[in-house]
Amino acid sequence: MTYILGHKLRLSIGRTLKKINRAWRHDHFVSGPVPAEYRSDVVLNVSTPTLVMVPIHECRTFGALGAKPRQDGIDPLIRTASEILQNKSQALTTPFIQQFYEVFQPSHAGSLLGLTSSSISANLTLSPRSFQYPWNGCCLEYFAQKRTAHALNENQAIHPKTRCRDWTQNGPVSKEKVEIEIKRMRCLLNDISRNGYVHPSTPREGIHATPLIDQNVARFHIGPGHHRFAALVALGWDEVPLVIGNKSRSRVQRSKVRSWPAVKKHCCTDTEALYIFDRIFHGHIHPLLKDLARNNQ
DSSP states (O other): OEEEOOTTOHHHHHHHHHHHHHHHTOSOOBOSSOOHHHIIIIITTOOSOEEEEEEGGGEEBSGGGOBOOOTTSSOHHHHHHHHHHHTTTSOOSSOHHHHHHHHOOOSSHHHHTTOOOSSOOGGGGSOGGGOOOTTTOOOOHHHHHHHHHHHHHHHHHHSTTOOOOOOTTSSOOOHHHHHHHHHHHHHHHHHHHHHOEEEOSSTTSSOBEEEEEETTEEEEEEOSOHHHHHHHHHTTOSEEEEEESOSSSOOEEGGGGGGSHHHHTTSSOHHHHHHHHHHHHHTOOOGGGHHHHHHTO
16 A cells, blocks of 8 residues: 655655556556646546546536535535544534535435426436436436445444435435544544555545546546545645546546437436536536525635
8 A cells, every 4th residue: 555645745646656557557647737738648538547636626526516625615525524623622513514414405316416497307307316417327216226225335334333324415314424424534534644645556446536528628526535535625735646537438528418328318408418517517506505605605
């Protein structure tokens, strides 16, 4: 296992990533911010798991929320990590994450993805946990069942005896789920404080991201690894190591919207698909969270 000791050790981080790169047998490697000239060379053409250092401000986080990663923003995991660091010896009385779950309660998949129209494609009216991004596929209740099982496993990793099946991505959730998320983040921050950030040695692990591309400008949509990403943002990192190219759809280009699976299968319109893409790409506040964001400025 290789240690990344801190965001100030730029050269050490670069050397560490190169070691991981060789172990993964990658064809491409980028160290430091991903500059414009690398966008077409690496991000647009990568087809194998590749580790890149990406500036925090170019990322979009917490799934369908598509939030800009800020310590005072609306990502509940980043806010929780920041609150823990500010109140190390105290319990969080009214944590932001509790307020988030009380407000962010979409009624269906379309609502989770930020669509506000009363008339949306039928496929988008399935349950929130069934959602899929239009560039990945159509919404299916199969995904809801899979996410419920995964939620139980994740919750039991923190509280082994729990039967809580509440999902991290949206409310309503139980008080126990709020406590689980706070405990998980506290344990993660303590571990990073003691050992530094430990980057996994295989591409199946790590913080994953999908590049969303519009006219050769990329924003990196965080996938698996939300908690680790949130911890690094709260700790003040400027750049994060992300794994890209680890899925069949390793990049999403706005100009190819008509080829996205959900659009091709008529599960959503191209207008709906582009709205979802643009909201996440630009980091616009989710419609369900505008009041919460305004009240917590």
